[in-house]
Amino acid sequence: MRSPNAHDVARLYSAHEERYGFRGMLGSIDCMHWEWRNCPVAAKGQCTRGDYKKPTLMLEAVASYDLWIWHSFFWMAGSNNDINVLNQSPIFDKLKNGIFPSAPFEVNGHEYSKGYYLADGIYPDWVTLVKGYLCPTEQPTIKFTRFQASARKDVERAFGVLQDNGFALSKWEEIFTTEEMENCMERIQNGGRDRDIIVREIRDRDLHNQLTEDLVEHIWNLPPTFRNAN
DSSP states (O other): OOOOOHHHHHHHHHHHHHHHOOTTEEEEEEEEEEEOTTOOGGGTTTTOBTTBSSOEEEEEEEEOTTOOEEEEEEEEETTSOHHHHHHHOOTTHHHHTTOSOOOOEEETTEEESSOEEEOOTTSOOOTTEEOOOSSOOSHHHHHHHHHHHHHTHHHHHHHHHHHHHTOOOOOOOOOOOHHHHHHHHHHHHTTTHHHHHHHHHHTOHHHHHHHHHHHHHHHHTSOTTOOOOO
16 A cells, blocks of 8 residues: 555546546545444543444545555544544645645646545545535536536445455555655755645635636536546
8 A cells, every 4th residue: 555656646637537527636535434343441432423323443545446545544533523534644744745746737727736535525625625515506516516426436435345345454654765755854954834835735725616616617518428437
């Protein structure tokens, strides 16, 4: 299990656009509750939530069209929600440190420097997360939301595979190349200024809204013969 390199990013962009119509899409992100059958009595309170009767731990994962799960974050107590998990997750650490592969793309005449993940409505309005509309009323947003929900099933299918087959997620360590480590250390020595800029860019709500509007226009203008793969 490893983060995508530049070749992987290009492949994911191409495959997701061909299958789902989404340009710049890296994959889909979501969380699930994993039952903790042997949960100690002392931990049951923090691992139990009102909508889950049994103690659980939270699993955050990213999956692509081919069910490649290259990111997982698994340990937070089941009383948390997806936002709590995201705020603790290392999902964007490489991007914040400037060592994720450069992945610009263009949609509806605008260029964006960072790929994104499809997410459900609870996630924040970040430029790296694209959500459907809660109550779409116009035909372009209705179509966009339908396509988004359909494409996002990749991560749900990945969770289904993990559950059906009883697979266990083993602990893994991210391996940085020498060049990546040098770039990361250079940014740290510069006082983290580059990281602060990237974090602000990731959480730019205006840019998130612009990307969503551009994708709505892009999906709406797909040829009538295009059919979302799911």
